[in-house]
Amino acid sequence: MELEKLRHGTDLIKRGFARMQKGGVIMDVTTPEQAKIAEEAGAVAVMALHAVPADIRKAGGVARMADPEITAAIIETVTIPVMAKARIGHFVEAEILQALGADMVDESEVLTPADNLYHIDKTKFTVPFVCGARNLGEALRRINEGAAMIRTKGEAGTGDVSEAVRHMKQIMGEIRELAGKTKEELIMVARDIEAPIELVMETAEMQRLPVVNFAAGGIATPADAALMMRLGADGVFVGSGIFKAENPEKMAAAIVEAVNNFDKPEVLAEISKGIGAGMKGISIDTIPEEAALQTRGW
Amino acid sequence: MMRIGVIAIQGNVSEHVDALRRALAERGADADIVTIKHSGIVPTCDGLVLPGGESTTLGRLMVREGIADEIRGAAGRGVPILGTCAGLILLASEGDVQVKKTHQHLLCLMDTKVNRNAFGRQRESFEAQLEVDVLDSPYNAVFIRAPAIVECGDDVKVLARIGDLVVAAEQGNVLALAFHPELTDDMRLHQYFLDRVFGRQDESC
Numbered sequence: 488m489e490l491e492k493l494r495h496g497t498d499l500i501k502r503g504f505a506r507m508q509k510g511g512v513i514m515d516v517t518t519p520e521q522a523k524i525a526e527e528a529g530a531v532a533v534m535a536l537h538a539v540p541a542d543i544r545k546a547g548g549v550a551r552m553a554d555p556e557i558t559a560a561i562i563e564t565v566t567i568p569v570m571a572k573a574r575i576g577h578f579v580e581a582e583i584l585q586a587l588g589a590d591m592v593d594e595s596e597v598l599t600p601a602d603n604l605y606h607i608d609k610t611k612f613t614v615p616f617v618c619g620a621r622n623l624g625e626a627l628r629r630i631n632e633g634a635a636m637i638r639t640k641g642e643a644g645t646g647d648v649s650e651a652v653r654h655m656k657q658i659m660g661e662i663r664e665l666a667g668k669t670k671e672e673l674i675m676v677a678r679d680i681e682a683p684i685e686l687v688m689e690t691a692e693m694q695r696l697p698v699v700n701f702a703a704g705g706i707a708t709p710a711d712a713a714l715m716m717r718l719g720a721d722g723v724f725v726g727s728g729i730f731k732a733e734n735p736e737k738m739a740a741a742i743v744e745a746v747n748n749f750d751k752p753e754v755l756a757e758i759s760k761g762i763g764a765g766m767k768g769i770s771i772d773t774i775p776e777e778a779a780l781q782t783r784g785w
Numbered sequence: 786m787m788r789i790g791v792i793a794i795q796g797n798v799s800e801h802v803d804a805l806r807r808a809l810a811e812r813g814a815d816a817d818i819v820t821i822k823h824s825g826i827v828p829t830c831d832g833l834v835l836p837g838g839e840s841t842t843l844g845r846l847m848v849r850e851g852i853a854d855e856i857r858g859a860a861g862r863g864v865p866i867l868g869t870c871a872g873l874i875l876l877a878s879e880g881d882v883q884v885k886k887t888h889q890h891l892l893c894l895m896d897t898k899v900n901r902n903a904f905g906r907q908r909e910s911f912e913a914q915l916e917v918d919v920l921d922s923p924y925n926a927v928f929i930r931a932p933a934i935v936e937c938g939d940d941v942k943v944l945a946r947i948g949d950l951v952v953a954a955e956q957g958n959v960l961a962l963a964f965h966p967e968l969t970d971d972m973r974l975h976q977y978f979l980d981r982v983f984g985r986q987d988e989s990c
Contacts, residue, residue: 566841
């Protein structure tokens with residue numbers, strides 16, 4: 488086999504990577520030590536960032552890609568895939584993450600956007616991207632730009648799962664509504680939701696997004712994670728929910744088990760016992776609109 | 786009816802289920818396909834698939850759910866087993882440093898030593914036309930953060946290599962692939978697995 492005959496960065500490989508994560512939990516980590524805890528607990532991947540969303544929210548200021556030294560140290564420490572966040576539109580941060588060896592880039596609204604008009608052209612990269620979405624149109628626009636995985640935006644750093652629930656139900660509901668529509672009706676929908684017709688048709692036919700769809704933004708307990716799986720998520724991202732909990736090790740392991748047992752209330756009851764308090768969190772009602780992270784990106 | 790179980794703890798589960806359905810339709814055969822997350826179902830299966838996913842997660846939960854011992858039991862009874870990607874790691878008897886440092890649980894069903902990410906990180910993941918011993922023309926193989934077999938015992942039959950690395954092998958009733966046949970439309974390797982599942986039934990008749 489000649490090495491030049493290997494094809495890298497194809498859609499199949501990018502989307503295939505995302506599919507390997509299905510049924511798993513991806514955990515936010517800020518240090519190699521935290522990454523180790525996540526791996527031990529059974530996380531399928533970790534997300535490297537400089538501070539968990541709850542702390543980003545508290546600190547204010549401009550939130551950027553994590554220090555490459557930390558990301559590199561995390562990559563060095565664990566054997567599971569390492570994802571990392573880049574600012575919306577900041578293709579150079581994404582290039583740096585790819586150069587570091589990050590396995591997937593999250594073009595994330597949790598960081599301060601670097602471009603208020605355009606998202607990154609993700610087709611130009613060898614590594615796959617995950618992007619946040621609140622509705623079907625937003626999800627399909629990101630996929631059209633090359634995203635290999637979608638996650639709900641929810642409202643990161645709150646520990647309030649209600650926005651993730653809203654976004655997941657919104658996307659699932661919009662997909663159900665496509666069923667049975669004629670081509671001309673789908674063209675109308677595509678215009679309404681500002682998404683490419685080809686992707687709308689593909690979604691209508693498959694009755695699911697063309698890429699893996701995870702839940703994110705406010706998941707703080709095993710029950711929250713199971714709830715998102717029940718609503719049809721392919722897996723979950725947990726941000727502040729683990730390392731802002733009273734006992735991160737126990738919370739991490741419990742959330743992993745909850746995702747595998749999401750439809751078994753008796754098992755969930757056992758899993759949820761004696762794991763310490765979840766993150767304190769803030770209710771979505773108390774967050775002024777201008778402080779919401781989910782409205783970043785479009 | 787024959788029953789084929791797909792271990793469904795995490796990873797490429799629905800893709801394998803779909804691929805098995807397509808392969809069964811191709812050969813005009815019928816079988817019950819079940820997904821397995823908990824103990825109790827593996828012993829009822831005539832064939833088992835260990836899909837790709839994250840081997841650390843899969844290994845941990847397979848032990849916690851009590852599935853690991855059941856798979857070993859089934860292998861001992863000669864039930865055909867197909868492991869892809871992470872499945873190839875789980876079937877092995879020894880791992881590299883990367884595998885060892887995570888205290889990875891291995892099923893030890895093949896006399897093989899594996900490297901967890903033998904080809905590198907995701908940016909090094911690739912597709913390639915692969916010569917496979919049991920197929921008459923190359924197979925478009927999709928490698929995603931793929932493992933490889935670096936050493937194998939005398940009982941292991943090598944089916945495909947890339948350079949020095951073994952990426953497909955079989956030992957008795959166990960078949961291991963470092964790549965993902967469930968991600969493409971080429972059903973030949975699933976057929977090869979089904980030949981064993983159905984062939985075994987014919988023998989017992």
